Amino acid sequence: NAGVTQTPKFRILKIGQSMTLQCAQDMNHNYMYWYRQDPGMGLKLIYYSVGAGITDKGEVPNGYNVSRSTTEDFPLRLELAAPSQTSVYFCASSYSALAGEDTQYFGPGTRLTVL
Amino acid sequence: KNQVEQSPQSLIILEGKNCTLQCNYTVSPFSNLRWYKQDTGRGPVSLTIMTFSENTKSNGRYTATLDADTKQSSLHITASQLSDSASYICVVSAKSNTGKLIFGQGTTLQVKP
Numbered sequence: 001n002a003g004v005t006q007t008p009k010f011r012i013l014k015i016g017q018s019m020t021l022q023c024a025q026d027m028n029h030n031y032m033y034w035y036r037q038d039p040g041m042g043l044k045l046i047y048y049s050v051g052a053g054i055t056d057k058g059e060v061p062n063g064y065n066v067s068r069s070t071t072e073d074f075p076l077r078l079e080l081a082a083p084s085q086t087s088v089y090f091c092a093s094s095y096s097a098l099a100g101e102d103t104q105y106f107g108p109g110t111r112l113t114v115l
Numbered sequence: 116k117n118q119v120e121q122s123p124q125s126l127i128i129l130e131g132k133n134c135t136l137q138c139n140y141t142v143s144p145f146s147n148l149r150w151y152k153q154d155t156g157r158g159p160v161s162l163t164i165m166t167f168s169e170n171t172k173s174n175g176r177y178t179a180t181l182d183a184d185t186k187q188s189s190l191h192i193t194a195s196q197l198s199d200s201a202s203y204i205c206v207v208s209a210k211s212n213t214g215k216l217i218f219g220q221g222t223t224l225q226v227k228p
Contacts, residue, residue, distance in 0.1 A: 043159075109157070
């Protein structure tokens, strides 16, 4: 199993540009998450999904959109990039939210810089 | 408000020495507490998980403790190695149907030869 994969690994955007961060998992996990990690800060939840076709906002959703058309894929869309979105983005997945099944497995991250 | 606070923010130790990292949390209702290790440039990886009824859990040279009464946890690293250099993140989950986690800001550990 590849686990959780993310592309690209690095990206530089100009203010106002758009892009999609890709995330895929091959563990048949129902739950998927997007986080951002700013220097010296804890991970903050952007969006999450409890299954295909179901998404919901996390702590910091403004400026982002997601979709979940399949169990495997959970792309994150930035529509109008702003310098405040410069961060490292992590995708994660878990089998369920039940105790013992809720360990989240993280991808390697995407480092995004907006200039 | 659900929060997780870790201390110290950073730590430097010599190879072979032991160290202890601290975590205080205010999360309710509590489900479980995990310690994650995050190597530079990588995603976090789960080290240990403890539920309310567990007060200690080991994973090799890593031993986590949990005091649910005082809402404190610690991660003890024994006989540190250079490969232990990483950020260690305390993560608490509340009972819910969403799987949301509350992350501490992490302790950055540097092990020097």
